[in-house]
Amino acid sequence: MFPEINEKHRESFKSLANGWMRVGASCVQLLKGGEVLIGCPNSNASSEPSLLVTSLGSGLSLQVFGVTDIRWVPTAESMLDVFSNLLNADTDLDNLTAALVETQDRLVALYELTQATRRTLDMPKLLDLLIQQSRHLMDVDGGFVVLKEKGKQTIIHQVSENPLHPAHAEAAATLYLRDPNRHIFKDSETLPANLKNVMMVTLPVRDEISAAVGLFNKTGNFNTPDIKLAKAIAEHIGAQLENALLHKEVVERARLETEMDIARQVQTAILPQSIPQIRGLDIFATSTPALEVGGDFFDVIDRSEEALVFALGDVTGKGMPAALLMSMTHTIIKSASRNMPFNHPHQVLDRLNHDMAADFANVGMFTTVMLGMVDCADCKLHFSNAGQSPIYHVPVNGEPMLLEAQDIPVGILDTVEYTTQSLNLSQGDLFIAASDGFPESRNPAGEMYGYERMKAILSTSRELSAKQIAEALLADVNAFCDTHPQDDDRTIVVLKFEKATEKRIMFNESITIYANYEEIRQPCERLRLNLRQAEISEEIAGLCELSLQELLTNLVDHAYEGNPNGQITVRMASNRGQIFIQTEDAGTPANIKMEDVHMPNPEDLAEGGYGMAIIRSLMDDIRYETAQGKNIWTLVKNL
Amino acid sequence: MSLEVNSTEQVIKIAAITLKGRLDAFEAPALRKICDDYISNEFSHFVFDLTDVAMLDSAGLAVLVSVLKRARLKNGDVRLVWPREEAASRILKLTKFDQVFVSIEKSEIVPRGF
Structure with a gap:
């Protein structure tokens, strides 16, 4: 030329x-x-x-x-x-002059690209820059980037006035990735009608991502220098994309770590700092959280000098959602266990499921819970198990028995009728509730610790104290796992029934009446009689009766406002330490704060307003709550 | 006759009411009705003999307070013969009405009550 x-x-x-x-x-x-x-x-x-x-x-x-x-x-x-x-x-x-000018142009463009990409860690923006600069430098109609990662949706990013059908872009990328040495595809071969020519280069991001840049419809044809230029741009953008991905991962990891921190704090905060002890029972409970906090929790709540309630559960999932649900679950269990009528642990689970089912369903999670009440005066253990495993009963003269959960976990169905099972306890009996973190622990070979090993340790350590049994089990699991890290929380409650306390007359009775002044006398007189039979002093019997009378009168007057069809259920129970009186009505919820209740000045000759003030001055604890459309009052008198 | 006699007749109507058993929300309306009748008939002084009341609640107390209020408006008063049972006297102490109602002995009821 x-x-x-x-x-x-x-x-x-x-x-x-x-x-x-x-x-x-x-x-x-x-x-x-x-x-x-x-x-x-x-x-x-x-x-x-x-x-x-x-x-x-x-x-x-x-x-x-x-x-x-x-x-x-x-x-x-x-x-x-x-x-x-x-x-x-x-x-x-x-x-030479022309080449010099072009090289100069390209250098300037690359420089601009570098400057621009340095300021952004935003993926779509980087991809935009990549395509726009390539278009500018190579005079093409448009460009696209295809990012494929195994198990994830393919990302197709395009910049063009006449964008390609995403399927065409993906097809071109597939064609290229099959043979990455071939960069230029010209008309007719395998290209759809609207594609005159395509040049593909690899976008080097990271091994697990196959990514390609395509530029299409160049005026004239693509040549070798174009490939080189496109590769240079792609390499630069690839490095920057890698940075962006790393940045994203670091941010994500920091977020997760913060979440895990909070979750760990929540878990630590709700676990009891000390375990209440009662006469006749040796109890120990502990929880060893995994690095990535699971949702294990436990609690021990004393009900009297001879009775306590214990709970152990595992909220599915990890991190923040699990921690939040765990703390709500724990709070409900704690308050419901305090107000629970003696020997009715299933009522706590009913209440928990009723209150939390919707919340659990919203996040697709649930929780297993084992809730038990041990009563040493009665030599009985009453428990309700919503999917918690493993639970072992080790009778003093028998082999450890695995007790299957009889009910489904909390948060799966809106309505579940939980059930209570009872065990008679003999001196030396063991009862162990643990989280699945024990049997599902793995050793470096991937083997699970399993139920049999757990059973064997319980059998050999049965003579030890509750604390020593828990420690023996933890030590055995640790030895088994060896170098394999702990995957899940390990939580355990061990109860060792030592001896029956002095037997005494107890009562636990429930009466349902219509809400009128005549019928409320029945539970009042019944309470009096029960207390007398339990050899509780006339004074205490009298003030309990008066409190119940006042409470019931209030319910007739205010909850039901004289409606003769209203019903009230009165539960009364007593053990060595406390008297519980509980009423349940379906009337108008009470709008009253006990701390604001004060005795009227007698000089004012008020004709009402004495009832709640009288109860407040006579009882040791008064609680009010509403659950499942019922109003529940609980009065407690310490003996 | 040099003796001058000026006499005024003052009739004080005293109702002495003896109660037995449980004076609670169920019985209170009946007692209130009885007392209302006395008050309509110009009775201004009341003595409630609570000796054999087994149990007294705030509804029963409210009747006594209501009677006291209305008696005072007629310059009258209400006196109580203290219940024997703790279950009945407890509420009077708790509400401090033991310092408002004047208590008398059973033997003082009539006629030396006032």
Whole structure:
């Protein structure tokens, strides 16, 4: 390819032609392919014989008219050489200048790209930049990036006035990724009709992501320098994308760590700091959280000098949601256990499920709970198990027995009727509730600790104290797991029944009446009788009766407002330490704060307002709550 | 006759009411009705003999307080013969009405009550 013939060329040719004129030439012409490039003089009318030399390399010829002497041939050849060299040098110069300008352009563009990408860690923005710069530099219609990661949805990012169908972009990427040495795809081959040409290069991000950049519909065709340029851009953006991904991961990890921290704090905060002890029972409970906190919790709540309630549960999931649900669950269990009528642990689970089922369902989680009440005066253990495992009863003269959960976990169904099971306890009996973190612990070979090993340890350590039994089990699991890290929380409650306390007359009774002044006498008199039989002093019996009478009168007047169909259930129970009186009604909820209740001044001769104040001055604890549309009052008198 | 006699007749109507058993929300309305009748008949002084009341609650107490209030409006009063049972006297102490009602012995009821 020769440059345009310019004035400078004509001048040079003219001075060379003048030399020929002096030896008798009439006209000198430079030709290419039979066409005159330059002539001197410009037009030639001469039909004289001529000398013609041709350079094979450049395809140029020199024709000298009016000279025929063969001796002039070398001179003509030299002149042709000189002239074609001159033209070639000019071509090279032009090419070099053009290349220099283009390189300069590309360098500037790359520099701008670098500057721009440095300021962003945002994936879509980076991909936009990548495509836009490539479009700008290579004069294409548009571009796209396809990101494929195993197990994740393929991401297709496009910038174009006429975007491709995502399937076409993905098809092009698939074609390319199959043979990454082939970069350029031209029409007809495998391309859809709207694609004239496509150039694909790899976007190096990380091994697990296959990513490719496609540029399409270039005016003219893609060439090797385009591939190189596109690769350079892709490499740069790839590194930046890697940074963006890392940044995202670091942020995500920091968030998770914060979450885990909070979860751990929540868990630590709700676990009891000390375990209440009662007569006749050796109890120990502990929880070893895993690095990534699970949702285990436990609690021990004393009910009297001989009775306590214990709970152990495991909220599914990890992190913040598990921690929040765990703390709510724990709170409900704690308050419901305090108000629980003696020996009715299933009522606590009913209440928990009723209150929390919707919350659990919203986040697709649930919790297992084992709730037990041990009563040493009665030598009985009453428990309700919502999916918690493993639970072992080790009778003093028998082998450990695994007790299957009889009910489903809390939070799965809206309505569940939980059940209570009872065990008679003999001196030396063991009862163990643990979380699945024990049997499901693994050793480096991937084997599970399992129920049998647990059973064996319980059998051999049965003579030890509750604390030592728990420690023996923890030590055995740790030894089994060896170097394998702890995957899940390990929580355990061990009860060892030591001996029955002095047997006493107890009562635990429930009466349902219609809400009127006449019927409320029944539970009042019944309470009096029960207390008398339990050999509780007349004074205490009298003040309990008065409190119940006042409470019931209040319910007739305010909860039911005289509605004769209203019903009230009165539960009364007593053990060595406390008297519990509980009423349940379905009337209007009470709007009263006990701490605001004060005895009216007698000088004012008020004709009402004494009832609750009387109860407040006589009882040791008064609680009010509403659950499942029922109003529940609980009065406690310490003995 | 030099003796000058100026006499005014003042009739004080005293109702002495003896109660037995349980004076609670169930019985209170009946007692209230009885007392209302006395008050309509110009009785201004009341003696409630609570000796054999087994149990007294705030509804029963409210009747006594109501009677006292209305008796005072007629310059009258209410006196109580203290219950024997703790279950009945407890509420009077708790509410401090033992310092408002004047208590008398059973033997003082009539006629030396006032």
